[in-house]
Amino acid sequence: MTQELFARYSFLLDRTARKVKQYAQHQFKAGEFDVTVDQWLVLKNLSENELLSQTELANLVFKDHPTLTRIIDLLCKKGYVERVPHPQDRRSFQLHLTDSGLEKVSELKPKILEIREKAWENLTPKDFEEFKRILDTIYQNLGGPSEE
Numbered sequence: 089m090t091q092e093l094f095a096r097y098s099f100l101l102d103r104t105a106r107k108v109k110q111y112a113q114h115q116f117k118a119g120e121f122d123v124t125v126d127q128w129l130v131l132k133n134l135s136e137n138e139l140l141s142q143t144e145l146a147n148l149v150f151k152d153h154p155t156l157t158r159i160i161d162l163l164c165k166k167g168y169v170e171r172v173p174h175p176q177d178r179r180s181f182q183l184h185l186t187d188s189g190l191e192k193v194s195e196l197k198p199k200i201l202e203i204r205e206k207a208w209e210n211l212t213p214k215d216f217e218e219f220k221r222i223l224d225t226i227y228q229n230l231g232g233p234s235e236e
Contacts, residue, residue, distance in 0.1 A: 135193040139182035
């Protein structure tokens with residue numbers, strides 16, 4: 089494959105990823121979700137895990153520590169997330185969802201599903217399998233662990 093094709097496909101991948109996030113962010117604003125896409129990712133990951141350190145959460149949402157700290161600060165201010173002292177390390181804390189945060193996640197899940205369905209409409213099950221295979225291959229080529 090030529091460098092021109094690599095560049096073209098890389099551009100298409102980047103463009104699509106940006107468009108998906110842009111579309112989702114627009115839907116979040118129009119739907120008055122009270123959170124951004126990045127805040128949603130934090131809420132979703134906290135809802136799927138008991139207690140997480142900021143480092144564990146940063147790895148899950150692919151955010152650096154300063155960015156994640158700002159997101160957490162905003163979510164704490166909104167009453168969706170709490171910092172809990174770490175039981176073994178007085179210098180650190182763990183994060184968990186408040187009751188309000190759990191309610192927000194439950195409220196938003198069906199709306200998020202609608203947003204995702206828009207992006208995936210007109211694709212067949214075969215398209216999904218091939219797309220997954222290609223993305224997994226790219227991920228593994230760059231040192232990501234195998235999903236199998």
